[in-house]
Amino acid sequence: MDLRILAFLLPLFLPSALFVSTTAFNPDTSHYLNCGSAPDIVITTDVPSRNFTDDSPFLSDSDKYPSLSNPSVAASSSSSLYSTARVFTSSASYRFTINTNGTYVLRLHFFPFSGNGYNLSSARFGVNALQRGVVLLEDFSAPISTAPIIKEYFLWVDSDELVVTFAPSPSSSLAFVNAVEVFTAPANLNINEDSQPDIAQLSRQALETVHRINMGGPRVNDSLWRTWIADDDYLLNKVASLSNHTDPDKITYQPNESDDVAPRTVYSTARTMNISSSLRANPSFDFNVTWSFPVVAGYKYLVRTHFCDFISQGFSTDIIFDLYVGNLPVREIQASDHVNSLAQAFYIDFDLAVPSSGMINISIGRDVARTTKWNANAMLNGLEIFKVIDGTSNLLSNSSNGVPIAAIVGVAVGGVLLVSLLIIFVMVFIRKRRRSKPLPLLPNESWSPFRETPRGNSVGRSSKSTEGTALAASLRVNLGLYIPLLDIKAATNDFDESLVVGSGGFGKVYKGVLADGTKIAVKRAMPGSKQGYPEFQTEILVLSGIRHRHLVSLIGYCDEQSERILVYEYMEKGTLRNHLYGSDKPCLSWKQRLEICIGAARGLHYLHTGYSHTIIHRDIKSTNILLDENYLAKVSDFGLSKLGPSFGETHVTTGVKGTFGYFDPEYFKTQKLTDKSDVYSFGVMLFEVLCARPVIDRSLSMEQLNLAEWALHWQRRGQLEKIIDQRLVGKINTNSLRKFGETAEKCVAEYGIDRPAFADILWNLEYALQLHVTELKREPHEDSGAVESQMSVAAMRDVDTASLNFDEANDRSRMARQGESDLMASTVFSQLVTDEGR
Template identity: 45%
Template sequence: MENKKVFLHLFPFTLPIIIHLSAAADFALQDNYLVSCGASTNTTVDNRVFLGDLTKPGSALLSQGKSISLANPSHPSNSSALYSTARVFTSTSSYAFDIKKTGTHLIRLHFSPFSSQKYDLHVSNFSVSANGVSLLSNFGTQFTVLKEFIIMVDTVELHISFMPNNFAFINAIEIFSAPKNFFVDAPTRFIVPNGIKEFTQNISSQVLETVHRINVGGQKLTPFNDTLWRTWVPDEDFLVLKSAAKIASTTHLPNYQEGGATREIAPDNVYMTAQQMNIDNVTSIFEFNITWNFPLGRGDSLHFVRLHFCDIVSLSLNQLYFNVYINEVVAYKDLDLSALTFHVLASPYYIDFVVDSSNSGVVKVSVGPSDLSTSLKKNAILNGVEIMNIKNFVASQAGSNKKSLWIWLGPVIGGCVLLCLVLLAGLAVFRHRKRKAKVKRVGSTGTGWTPLRVYGGSSLGVLSEGTALASPGPYGYLGLKIPYADIQLATNHFDKSLIIGSGGFGMVYKGILGDNTKVAVKRGVPGSRQGLPEFQTEITVLSKIRHLHLVSLVGYCEEQSEMILVYEYMEKGALKSHLYGPRFTPLSWRQRLEICIGAARGIHYLHTGSAQGIIHRDIKSTNILLDENYVSKVADFGLSRSGPCLNETHVSTGVKGSFGYLDPEYFRRQQLTDKSDVYSFGVVLFEVLCARPAVDPVLSREQVNLGEWALEWQKKGLLEQIIDPHLRGQIRPSSLKKFGETAEKCLADYGIDRPSMGDVLWNLEHVLQLQENETLESPDTGEVATVEHPARGEVPQFPPGSSRVERDISDGTSNISTSKVFSQLITSEGR
């Protein structure tokens, strides 16, 4: 097939653009080509002049039979003037544009089919490429459509080529330079079906096709209202539950800050409107998300997603914390716009993601409340969404055209890499031996935050309101420090394949230390201060305590602007993942009881193991982890607080925790006691029994809050009707009755009416005993025979055949034995 090129060397029409952008943009367009295809005159649209491709001298080349100019015989008056003509190609042909400044460019192709005596453009079928890169394949349309692409142009000439299967057509073309830093080539959060990874390829090197551009909470924005002549459509048609959202708007212009978004990233009007949580009519305490579903094209699986934020709902800084979910994965936890925008309200900000939708045909975006919010009415917002298909994914631009170079460089580089590995291994061995021989000095090796204070060096004020204890363990913090180099080796330099989880604090990696100990490495975002109070609290708490049913802190690292916590590795993950959700394996009733008993032991030790005790403040199924033998351990002490002193009844503090698990009395009065943990644990008990989330906003109103809903069934004596179907036929009636009564008491409205964790533990072991040994239950009354507590220091007597003995450990000083039936308990009165 003959190739015919239509060379257009057009003069950029900069004057109207400068007028249009004078109040909104500080960048100058190096390249700006606007072409009205098939037109013999110029056309002005949105204050921009499109040159007719027949106005250039020498354009007689266009009439050689391979392409023709076509006029629309029935062009409606309300349609854009750009669609009154078209250029039709009957053989492969190209437009060529001189490029003054290489870099990222936007390409817009306008298609509006019409019928004439010669051609019916509705039946055309063709492909389009840019410098040989496919943009459209076997394309045809029945309707007016604008196709926008963003592409890296690294040559002095850009060719837009049309390859007809029968014939091709185009109505108008726009090509212009993208603003500087339109894309920042840095590792991007990569959302995959089962979690989050890191996308390390440069976004600017990819070919992107715009799929959706949404003005969330606002009206349609036309090119005339946008600095880059984009169209933004309202979000209403994409909202899953419209009643969950409420529009927020402002008349004040956004406070643009260096390092944040600019008017070229999105126009003012996008950041001046948003959707927020519709919490005006909520009468009970529970969480819900706002969710949008954005449909995708067939076969498209990799997408670039840009979310726009601007806090126009808060009255002061640090009021708004929320979570962002993409395809039901926590894409960004505890988002704090105040911190990201340098503590300026109403300052625009955007966050980029790459999403593997695995041909699901949709990108689901949700925003919902964060546990960090201290506001009585939690909130979450979203201002704008852009979704682009990553076409012809390029893993590396080095590619095939440099293969010959690698033939020579490969052996050289390979030798250098091998030498470096040998040197690194030797250095690691040296440092490991040096660490064993000498305890490292604590100092300020990082620059991102205030380092941990050495015991006795200063007052506790530096550790923030969330600090649980005033001093480290008997060996101080020094024994817990792990060199950064050791952590790098343990995680193979933070290999993405070792990621086992993520959260607002950062990524969690599986690692193996030099002594072959498996660990979970929680790495904060390097250089970020977010999560610093929790980081310090976690070290403070876990350096003081050790217990079989509390996740152990192996160590921490505070070097090179890093905040890293290293825990014992919990093979089976969170309890929640074994109750519901994708790919879960149901637990037996006995397994669930033993898990609850283990967690209760851990919480009971927190409450009674020191003079003031420790209140966890965030008991929930995701913070109860399971080892390879399904032994449960309580985790995540970042929100923990010291309990009240002996002459006090409570601790006055801001409300923190997770909705659905949050003690309503604590929420109302902001007075924290250990009974707040008891309430949260009561919700976990019903979660274990019913295998459903603590809050599920998609259910009917009376079912949204698990604690309230299950409590109603318990009070009616019909608890067996809402249990997990996998448990039907497994639970003895007496065991279920006692379990329901225990959970009900935990959820009493007032803390004074709730049992202590010691009482809860005792009752749960009774539940297990009733399940396994019906002989202790009176056949007439169903009452349980009294079993006396053994005296302090005595070894309790257990029924014949009882063999399981576990040891609780508290800094090596506790020696308390328990059985599978009853525990010897430290009572709160002994504190």
């Protein structure tokens, strides 16, 4: 067996001198089991040390399952953890008490041997975990080896107990384990939920560690008892690379980060390009350093790449290079985009599906378009690859009472069918009941689910509280969203009118500063406001459950003394509309407008696909797109948001709400709401961005009154340039304008089925940006169809990375299946299209 793939050696098998840790990790919850043996074993070479204790208290009916001693391993030796094993002749479970919900590390140690009539190397078995039965191992076998096999998993646990079950396979009568570890994962080790939707979703799925690599350095162990192995055996061409290193003490971490993510010994070594003097004589030299890692085909994988630039001469002149991860699009890397100084560590996560070859290739290379031959280089410090486990299964074993497996299977299948029919019946009943009489979100006796006392400070709840009440109350407990009225008054100078930065149907919006210096926007409901408490509650429930770079963050709320107040992050530049017309603000360039539309589309795409349930905004317009100090666009105002249709349904039947002029006509006529209603509103906004005029202007003639109709008229005649913002005339690439107009036209199609999804919209807007920025010379027919392959891919790299976020490449998958659509990926972008959807 290739131990590079399946084995992670325990630190006790390595000299203690190789163990490097700068900070001792002490998990909140930890269980270390010495399986099959009562005496404790303390691994003194660990920093901090681990004490492995008897597994019997965690194993139900432990007397049923024999322990086995390894005659070849002395109990006093350094490998005494593997001197015993727990043997299972039928299904058995370890149960661990969990103090707090979150991500936990589970490690299973296997070191087979023979004795007392058992041959553990012939055992074949499965392992599942959690109450929902996530399959970690299926028909697994651990052959005799000189080193243990250690399987490591990251599990999201949201109950008070973690159950790990072992069961022999039908072809075997044995399962075993030598040691088990369960402990809380450090918070900064978890997947960043602010990242792209596809990555954020993985934080709630089981992950198995497949590879953990120290690039350009030796095997090292860290403070989480993990082993990082050298990368030499995975390099395809060692001659193309160099190994670099620096003093580990020079490595620093970003705020709220530590060596729990990866140790300084990993970040202090790097693999770079081997650029000889003869190569530098050629200004256009270009090659890659490539690693190839074997994996199991048919699974999704999370790839974590670690970087620390200690090779550049200065922070302002740091290297820029290209990173290729599997079949994902090229990603441009520059340390100064992520950190504040040289030799500061950071990492980037990617998720990808593996091709049938069962290999993941990672490459780094010079960014030819943005570097000269003198500052050209590329680097990678560390790499981790995790298999995403999303399957569940019942572990069946040979029954000890002689019941045939076929009978068990028959009973199980019958039970599943019965339960499925019952679930379907209950779902239909609940759905009909909801349609006939909607369940109230609020208790009848109170207008606010957050209020228990007149001051609204109690978090205790009565057992009679509704489900919505309990959920809302939990927000304050779990997320700390509640902000006292006194704090808000202090932040806004008692709602000083001079601090008003906007107003709407809900009330006025004030600029403020909290005591800790955080700039905030305070939306205060006024008596008699058109938006009532349901919108107030919806805003809190939606924004407390989601987080994205292009969605405005909710900082808190207040409901004291009949006040209804929402507190958001402060957006320095205000609304998009104020930058288009009706103010004296500087004119936005076409590039800025495209980047703003792309940002808004990303936020809306996340609402539609990145959450556990589709969220339909229902009020997309230029006043609900806010801009920060760098003109980064964020979608705001979720008071009218609605959960999308459930699985198997096509729409949500609801009363029409939104803003006149942005209404989806199909939704207006039928009251059937879909995510394509948001697409229509977004299309209207695209024309608004282009033409810089209100979507409804009653001062104009009847034919010009409605912007969407007026713009469509000129778009279909191929003369959209006649009605664009006069300040942009002559400043827009012709093909970029054509692509933008085609995209907006598709968005405002009469029927929702003819409108694109936001993944497709994003693709076309980014293409429009590329056409404008790179000024690609295109023929008109090429913008909507296939593009010749000779078009330089390198030219695309000139685009500002702020406007081209290839992390969201999976958004493009839908286009690969829509051959008839004008909104198609061209062949030049075929390398960016993946097979993965939502």
